[in-house]
Amino acid sequence: MTTVLEVTDIRKNFGGITAVDGVSFDVREGEILGLIGPNGCGKSTLFNCILGQLTPSGGEVKVDGKIVTGMRPSELNRLGVSRTFQLLQVFPKLSVRENLILAGQEHQGNMVSRLFGPSDAGLTEAADQMIGFFKLDHLAGLAAGGLSYGQQKLLDAAMAFMGGPRLVLLDEPAGGVNLTMLADLRERLAAINREKRATFVVIEHNMEFVMSLCSRVMVMAEGKVLAIGRPDEVRANPAVIDAYLGH
Amino acid sequence: MKALRKYRRLALGALVIAGLIVVPLNFNRYGLFILSQWAVMTIAAMGLNLTLGYAGQVSLAQGAFVGIGAYAAAIMTTQGMPLMAALGVAVVLCFAIGWLLGYPALRVQHHYLAFVTLAFSTLAFLVFRNEDWLTKGIYGISNIPRPTVFGVATNRPLPFYYLCLGSLGLVSVAMWWLIRSPWGRAFLALRENPIRALSLGIDTRRYTLMAFAIGSALGGIAGTLYAPLTQYIDPVPFNLSLSLDLLMMVIVGGAGFFFGPFLGAMIAVLLPEWLRFTEGYYLMLYAAAVIGLLIYSPSGILGILDRVLAERRSKAASALRAVAKSGFEAAP
Numbered sequence: 168m169t170t171v172l173e174v175t176d177i178r179k180n181f182g183g184i185t186a187v188d189g190v191s192f193d194v195r196e197g198e199i200l201g202l203i204g205p206n207g208c209g210k211s212t213l214f215n216c217i218l219g220q221l222t223p224s225g226g227e228v229k230v231d232g233k234i235v236t237g238m239r240p241s242e243l244n245r246l247g248v249s250r251t252f253q254l255l256q257v258f259p260k261l262s263v264r265e266n267l268i269l270a271g272q273e274h275q276g277n278m279v280s281r282l283f284g285p286s287d288a289g290l291t292e293a294a295d296q297m298i299g300f301f302k303l304d305h306l307a308g309l310a311a312g313g314l315s316y317g318q319q320k321l322l323d324a325a326m327a328f329m330g331g332p333r334l335v336l337l338d339e340p341a342g343g344v345n346l347t348m349l350a351d352l353r354e355r356l357a358a359i360n361r362e363k364r365a366t367f368v369v370i371e372h373n374m375e376f377v378m379s380l381c382s383r384v385m386v387m388a389e390g391k392v393l394a395i396g397r398p399d400e401v402r403a404n405p406a407v408i409d410a411y412l413g414h
Numbered sequence: 415m416k417a418l419r420k421y422r423r424l425a426l427g428a429l430v431i432a433g434l435i436v437v438p439l440n441f442n443r444y445g446l447f448i449l450s451q452w453a454v455m456t457i458a459a460m461g462l463n464l465t466l467g468y469a470g471q472v473s474l475a476q477g478a479f480v481g482i483g484a485y486a487a488a489i490m491t492t493q494g495m496p497l498m499a500a501l502g503v504a505v506v507l508c509f510a511i512g513w514l515l516g517y518p519a520l521r522v523q524h525h526y527l528a529f530v531t532l533a534f535s536t537l538a539f540l541v542f543r544n545e546d547w548l549t550k551g552i553y554g555i556s557n558i559p560r561p562t563v564f565g566v567a568t569n570r571p572l573p574f575y576y577l578c579l580g581s582l583g584l585v586s587v588a589m590w591w592l593i594r595s596p597w598g599r600a601f602l603a604l605r606e607n608p609i610r611a612l613s614l615g616i617d618t619r620r621y622t623l624m625a626f627a628i629g630s631a632l633g634g635i636a637g638t639l640y641a642p643l644t645q646y647i648d649p650v651p652f653n654l655s656l657s658l659d660l661l662m663m664v665i666v667g668g669a670g671f672f673f674g675p676f677l678g679a680m681i682a683v684l685l686p687e688w689l690r691f692t693e694g695y696y697l698m699l700y701a702a703a704v705i706g707l708l709i710y711s712p713s714g715i716l717g718i719l720d721r722v723l724a725e726r727r728s729k730a731a732s733a734l735r736a737v738a739k740s741g742f743e744a745a746p
Contacts, residue, residue, distance in 0.1 A: 250613050
């Protein structure tokens, strides 16, 4: 299988504090890698270094073999790397459909064609397909700000898939989502992974969600990789149990 | 229902346009001057509305761009060049300067950005005042000719008003098209959530610069019409107070609303005239009205309308959800 994401010896310092300390891992095509660890262990900082939101203090990130270290998030997104955020990041005044259209528009044409070409260019149809896929049909015309937290989380995830990404990094997608919606979200993510061979990295604290969705799990503690392997291996790892899972 | 609403809006629009064409036929010279000024200031405010209202970038330099456009028109047309040539120069010059002025917006935001643009506004004023060889300094430039458009001389107030109104119409169509294009959505994303916008592939740097450049170019277009409207310009009208007036037009009308600048310019240009009967009190009444409005509705006049419509939509959506829920519960 092709390696989609290759992270080598990534480090990030904030003054005298080392938030990420020489992390290396790779993610293969079609894989779902879970990233777990206690609060403050550097998971989100690692995400932000990979995605260009923060400039790493050292190390290298490759996507499909191409070095992308320090590349801007917008450039990375156009290369097929998408993300969701820990806190909700939808556009509250726009409708669900408009949020999705906005999420897909920069993947078509260039600046000039986006100004002089048709304002829609098939995006409404693509947005409606995504709305149907995430079962948001009855909310399509409503302002995103008026949706429940769980519905906004679903929309946030749907937006990450609008550009047909190769790699999606999901930061706590299950946080604050009720059980029914959580099952929906897991099922939708698994379906996208199955049908479109999309590759994910998922940060999550909900162990059941991670263990049932991910094909491999990486555990971080104090900015370093503590363990990486199949969910059952990680669950049985004494160091992981001691540092994170508990008895 | 949707089609009916659309036709109702179109009919209202046609009525307003017809009113703007027919009603001024009976206006005197001063009335036509004020209406022309409204059209010109609306164009400048539309530019600021794009930069501030849609893209969320504070600017206190719009008055300076009106000044650049006005001086380009005054200098060139008094040398015998056509107003269209001056318009081209003003648009290119303001676009380029606006683009450069956008660079600080990539580093600083909000009141820090306001100070950067304020500094530019002061710099432009000093150039208008001190560079006598070009601008004739405090003596100003007089006898600015009005153009002949499609064989029609616009020397008289009514034809010139129609020129201003036609220009406003063209700019409005272009702006409507721009904000409904993907660029318009990108500007909104820039204002609402730049970090999320970046993660969706939106090049926030380029769109920020574009918002400044296009907004400034519209200021230049307004200035190109302002010079032949007044037929005399000096540096004073283009000091910081014009930028603050334009800012007030955008905020009072409703920043980020298409018709906000139309309403805001109407209030800023026409209301003081309508309040003149109160003699010495008119400025006080005007200021009190603006303060009262902004306390009641910080999102401007159109913000009130938007709030009412949003409440109505929310009630309708709740009713729909309740009907759907009752149907679901009643199902076997």
